[in-house]
Amino acid sequence: MYSTDYGMFRFCIADTEHDWRPGTQQYKFIEHCLSTVDRQKQPWLIFLAHRVLGYSSGEFYAEEGSFEEPMGRESLQEIWQKYKVDIAFYGHVHNYERTCPVF
Template sequence: MDYGMFRFCVADSEHDWRKGSEQYRFLEKCLASVDRRKQPWLIFVAHRPLGYSSNDWFGEEGSFEEPMGRDDLQRLWQKYRVDIAFYGHVHAYERTCPIYQVWIEQPNMEVP
């Protein structure tokens, strides 16, 4: 779905979105088809979040085959430079810094 400077790629978090699935192919087609000159903002949207850091229950509930689905989605997001992801389901606000395969080095910790 397009709206002005925005391309929204909407996923159904209740169905398989792992690599090779029908939905994965749909999402890749959506992400790959954006013209960044016309729509510089690429936004991923789904209902159920891929984990939730403020409450263990939401993290355990997750999405279809999460965290396996998360790995496949992260590769798509990185490949097509998704700018932001929005989720529903949890009726609370939470935001994070960029998290794609990021290791934050802290004092006295070894980097894996």
């Protein structure tokens, strides 16, 4: 997990191989990263992670019936909304997917 600023962008990068539920070190890092952005300097707040933390129609997720990594969206959706994350990018599933705003 780390963060970086590049021009108008703040990138908050999470480690999906470790616990990100509220109260964990990673959750605290993510919240700190999101809450400390200066929207005058970085108006774009971007969240990145390897495994899909939201929704995916990838075949593996469909077969297991989860459509997401365990504890993904439920654990982070509140702070994504609170700090108005603009976009999230994920890897792992080798499909191109996009959705409209979810809130």
